[in-house]
Amino acid sequence: MSFDPMAAVVDWLDAYRSGDLESILGLYSDIATIECGCGGATTLNGREALRAYWEQRLRDYPAADMDDLQPARDGVAVTHRCRGSSVRADFEFDTAGQIFFQKCGPSN
Template sequence: MSFDPMAAVVDWLDAYRSGDLESILGLYSDIATIECGCGGATTINGREALRAYWEQRLRDAPAASLNDLQPARDGVAVTYVCHGSNVRADFEFDAAGQIFFQTCGPSN
């Protein structure tokens, strides 16, 4: 069976919407980086920083409905609703099918 990055992003959004921290963290590689532009630019690197970031996001900025899902140049882009506004997240995956790079921020 081959890796389906679109399905992986759907799994990510499902875990985010349900508040499942462990499932979310399981989708990222140990050396993953997130560049987040939601509420101010920040860069998150490594497992412990990812955990702290996601604990805060799940508490303060839960995701709502899916708006768009499409292939992107190096991976997959998803747009979803958070606090009534659209957020876009772009994902890149490693050879093992884990997220190794993500950007997110308000959708234009």
């Protein structure tokens, strides 16, 4: 069975929209990095930093509808609605199919 990065990003957005912290964290590698430009630049590394980030995101910035999903240079990009704004998130995956890098920020 082959890995489908587009399906993985849909799973990520579904978990985000439902507020399922453990499912979200399960999609990331233990050494994942997030670069978030939503409301100020932040770079996070590792499991504990991701947990704190996602606890706050789920509480303060719940996700809504998906606007777009497409292959990107090194992975997949998704644009979705969050508190009335459009956010783009780009994902790169490791060989095990887990997210090892995510960059997000306001969609231009």
